[in-house]
Amino acid sequence: MDANELRILSLLPxxxxxxxxxxxxxxxxxxxxARKRSASSMSLLAVTNQYRRLWMLQTTGRDVRVVDGIVIQNLSTSPSFFASTTILIIGGLLALLGTTDKATELVREIPFAARTSALVFDLKLLLLLGVFVYAFFRFTWSLRQYTFGALMVASAPDYRVFDRGEASRDEFADRAGRIVGMAAETFNDGxxxxxxxxxxxxxxxSPLWFAVGTAGVVYVLYQREFHSEVLAILKS
Incomplete structure (x- = not known):
């Protein structure tokens, strides 16, 4: 381990x-x-993906698909809202990086807050900034995937084509349902x-609160994705 690596490690306890x-x-x-467990034990995302495929299967039997377009548009508003909100958060964090000294003094006034240098405070802000940048990319990619799903619905053959067997309803439902499901999965990542x-x-x-908070968040995520009441209702 060279001197530069030791210097980096010495920045934090x-x-x-x-x-x-x-x-x-x-x-x-x-x-x-969660991705592996969904294959054996149905998660909230896996169950709703089944409903998405059923939705796309029903789409092939409709003459007018205005309702399907409206539903996809409504679904895409959530990642759009979160992407816009995330941009504001990122801008606020970047502005806060320019006033680190004042922010550090403010944090020191909070009871039980760790007393750290401005450099360490910047590192914590950069981690928080990185998390929201990641979330922004996932939200915007989810938004694009919903547009791909809308294109598939709009380009679907007429229901009479499906009735005559010239196009497969199951193949369309599998592909379109998977696209919309991927959009929901990406939104879930954000x-x-x-x-x-x-x-x-x-x-x-404190680092202890950091570790406990991480475990608590993972527990909440697990409960909501695998043991929530809404999941039990959807599976029933």
Missing amino acids: WTDWLALAWFFVAWVGYALF LRGYYMAFAVIAWFF
Whole structure:
């Protein structure tokens, strides 16, 4: 380990490094776990994907598909809203980076908040900024995927073509349902970023609160995706 690496490691106490490592392991690990678990134990996203495929299957039997276009448009408003909100948050965090000294003094006045240097405070802000940048990219990609789904619905053959067997309803429902499902999955990734941002905020108080907050956020995500009441209703 050279002098530069030692200098970087010395910026934070070892407890902060452990909490930071736990944060990334928990976030990435839960995302991989949720994706794998959905294959064997139906998650909220997996169950709603079944409804999305059923929706697209019903689309092939409609003469006028105005309702389907309206539904997709309404679904796309959520990632659009969050993307716009995230831009404002990113702008606020960038502005806060320019007034680190004043922000540090303000944080020091908060009871139980950790007393850190301006450089360490900047590092915590940069992590929070990175989380929201990630969320912004996921929200905007979700928005584009919804437009792809709208294009598939708009370009679907007439229902008489499906009735005559010249086009497969199941193939269309599989492809279109998967596109809309991918948009929902990407939007879900952005929402997870928002949840994890609350854990990062706890880092301003102490690395212990950071670690506990990360575990708490993962627990909430797990409960909502695999054991929520709405999931039980959708599966019934």
